[in-house]
Amino acid sequence: MRSAIPRTARRSTRGRLTTAAAACALLSAGAFLSACSASASATQPGQAGTTLQAALHRDLSDYLTSRRAAEHISAVSLRITFPGTRPAISLADGTTRYDGGPPVSASALWQIGSNTKAFTAVILLQLEAEGKLSIDDPIGTWLPQYPAWRHITIRQLLDMTSRIPDYTSEPAFVAALAANPSARFTTAQLVSYVGGLPLGPKGWNYTNTDYLLAQMIIEKVTHDSYASQLTQRIIDPLRLRSTCLAPYTCPPSDTARMPAGYLYIAGVPPSLLGQAMPPLALTWAQGDGGIVSSLADMTTWDRALYSGRLLPSRQQHQLESLVSEATGQPIARTTLADPAGYGLGVQQVTSQQTGPIWDYKGQSWGNRVVHLYLPRSGTIIALAVNSATNNDDIADLAASVYQTLQKAGALHTG
Numbered sequence: 065m066r067s068a069i070p071r072t073a074r075r076s077t078r079g080r081l082t083t084a085a086a087a088c089a090l091l092s093a094g095a096f097l098s099a100c101s102a103s104a105s106a107t108q109p110g111q112a113g114t115t116l117q118a119a120l121h122r123d124l125s126d127y128l129t130s131r132r133a134a135e136h137i138s139a140v141s142l143r144i145t146f147p148g149t150r151p152a153i154s155l156a157d158g159t160t161r162y163d164g165g166p167p168v169s170a171s172a173l174w175q176i177g178s179n180t181k182a183f184t185a186v187i188l189l190q191l192e193a194e195g196k197l198s199i200d201d202p203i204g205t206w207l208p209q210y211p212a213w214r215h216i217t218i219r220q221l222l223d224m225t226s227r228i229p230d231y232t233s234e235p236a237f238v239a240a241l242a243a244n245p246s247a248r249f250t251t252a253q254l255v256s257y258v259g260g261l262p263l264g265p266k267g268w269n270y271t272n273t274d275y276l277l278a279q280m281i282i283e284k285v286t287h288d289s290y291a292s293q294l295t296q297r298i299i300d301p302l303r304l305r306s307t308c309l310a311p312y313t314c315p316p317s318d319t320a321r322m323p324a325g326y327l328y329i330a331g332v333p334p335s336l337l338g339q340a341m342p343p344l345a346l347t348w349a350q351g352d353g354g355i356v357s358s359l360a361d362m363t364t365w366d367r368a369l370y371s372g373r374l375l376p377s378r379q380q381h382q383l384e385s386l387v388s389e390a391t392g393q394p395i396a397r398t399t400l401a402d403p404a405g406y407g408l409g410v411q412q413v414t415s416q417q418t419g420p421i422w423d424y425k426g427q428s429w430g431n432r433v434v435h436l437y438l439p440r441s442g443t444i445i446a447l448a449v450n451s452a453t454n455n456d457d458i459a460d461l462a463a464s465v466y467q468t469l470q471k472a473g474a475l476h477t478g
Contacts, residue, residue: 116472117153120144123464124157131457136328136338139168139450142465143359145367146474147442154360158450160323161340173306173321173356174448175346176433177426180355182369184278184290185222185409187297189379196285199382199408206281210259218281221274222408223387227263230271234258237348242333245429246345251276254348267392268406272352275409279351290351302368306358310346314356319343322356325430326451341430341452353428359446362435366444369410370422370437383408418466427452434458436466441475 124140131137139158146152154170191197197206199222204214213228220226231237234257241247254276264271279290286293291312299307306321308314324340346354357365367373372380386405388395398405398414405412414420422437429452436445445465449458469475 113151116468116474117155119468119472120153120465121155121157123461123468124155127457127461127464128158134455135449135451135453135457136162136326137449137451138162138165139172139323139448140461141168141170141172141174141359141448143170143363143446144465144469145363145444152360152363158323162324162326162338165324168323168450169321171306171321171358171360172323172448173318173358174323174433174450175310175325175343175353175426175428175431176355176357176362177349177353177428177431178272179362179424179426179433179435180349180351180353181275182409182424183294183298183355183365184275184282184351185383186369186374187282187290187293188218188222188278189375189383189408190297191282191285192382193376193379197281203277203281206284207277210255210277212259213277218278219382219408221278223385224268224270224274224406225387225392226271226274227266227269228271228273228277229258229261229264230269231255231257231273231276238332241348241429242336245336246342247348248345249347249350251280251350254350255280268387268389269392272349275352276350282351294355298365298374302361302364304357304361304365307361307365308356309350309354310356311344314344316344318356321358323450325428327429328451328453328455330454341428343430346428349428353426359433359448362433362446363444366435366437366446370439383410384412386412425458427456432456432458434462436462438475443469443475445469 120142124142128137128140138161141156144153156168156170156172158168159165160168188199192199199218201218202214203210203216216226231254237257255273258273282290282293291309294309295313322343325343326338327336327341328338375383384407386395386407387393388402389404389406390402395402395405398412398420400414400416403414410422411424412420412422418438419440421439423435425432425434431448431450432452433448447458447462
């Protein structure tokens with residue numbers, strides 16, 4: 065989920081991690097690439113698991129210490145899973161509130177932001193596999209109330225080439241949410257913020273509106289709520305016991321497991337800057353960013369997502385079919401020359417050091433959650449911190465974790 069603030073107030077507007085979250089990918093700092101090379105040469109395959117966990121905990125602690133004030137964070141958490149039977153690593157550092165509070169738990173719950181989008185894409189692809197729709201259907205087939213967008217296809221919604229403006233960038237929406245962060249919105253209300261606006265330029269343009277429309281199509285086709293379909297199709301089959309769509313399927317008791325999430329974005333009203341946001345008030349995000357989950361559930365979901373467990377092979381191929389984020393044109397794969405590609409709710413980036421990997425960053429008004437899937441080793445890394453900010457260095461933390469794993473010889477390739 066991109067930050068709900070005007071474009072001019074943002075440093076980074078995409079609701080995902082594009083460069084350094086790919087570990088050695090595209091960070092402009094040459095020192096990072098040097099560090100990756102240095103760590104590779106210092107690999108210690110025999111490093112004990114306890115030593116690795118201590119090194120990873122130092123990564124979290126160092127980040128929290130150095131970025132606490134700049135990002136207004138008090139909590140950071142990490143989960144790493146490996147293929148096969150190798151035990152997962154779950155760590156956390158910090159406290160649940162900026163002014164103190166209990167230590168944050170590794171089983172804490174987080175607003176996962178735009179990581180939600182892949183859930184929405186998978187549901188639509190499942191419906192296609194069942195013969196209930198085609199992702200090449202035009203919007204007009206299912207949502208005739210939006211005639212200006214009638215020729216845009218479901219595929220264009222999911223791969224962000226629709227050209228429909230992003231409602232979270234509209235001043236009227238920002239003002240409404242700022243006036244009452246607990247306000248309840250319907251999908252139709254949210255879409256109405258951009259309903260009369262012209263289409264944007266051709267190409268790839270990140271817009272949260274696309275996934276609200278995708279949610280509305282799911283509900284139209286199934287005659288059921290998005291929350292119900294999400295539970296039936298993904299949450300229950302994968303036994304994601306700590307995952308819900310806020311506030312619709314989240315029990316109020318979940319708030320006790322959630323660190324306070326702080327809004328720390330330049331340009332927001334001063335009365336909100338640095339304030340904790342309501343933990344389950346996510347009706348403004350819904351199918352484009354409204355899921356709350358633990359990192360344990362997140363990594364379970366991610367492994368199912370990338371392993372093809374949730375979709376037939378044809379739909380899995382469509383999920384991973386890419387358009388270039390530079391041109392908006394279809395590409396077979398990302399390359400060093402064209403390193404960032406967007407699929408259907410998923411993103412791939414390529415670097416010389418890592419090759420192609422899948423990654424995404426979600427940001428709500430209180431949390432940032434990042435995941436990386438490294439196909440060469442089958443490793444999944446998930447990170448979370450408890451603020452939303454445009455002074456965001458979580459990519460550096462992802463890079464540090466990658467380097468630590470690499471140095472420990474923990475990224476075995478198959």
